[in-house]
Amino acid sequence: MLSQDILFVASSGHELGHLGLDSYIVRRPGLVPAAKAWIHLGANIGAAQAPGNNLQASDDEIGAHYGTFSGH
Numbered sequence: 001m002l003s004q005d006i007l008f009v010a011s012s013g014h015e016l017g018h019l020g021l022d023s024y025i026v027r028r029p030g031l032v033p034a035a036k037a038w039i040h041l042g043a044n045i046g047a048a049q050a051p052g053n054n055l056q057a058s059d060d061e062i063g064a065h066y067g068t069f070s071g072h
Helices: 019-026 060-066
Strands: none
């Protein structure tokens, strides 16, 4: 059993300043402070090869574990 809810969100507007994600967060004011981590699968997730394929972590400790750079 999970001790934390897992939310999957598909949003649009990334190229317009994350309009879809911002709208989602505004309507859920407690979401950000309660989050343990964020995983963002951007448009480049479907790219066949680099450049552009990368992983960003919402937390420096998570990023260090997986060899990513901070997404702050």
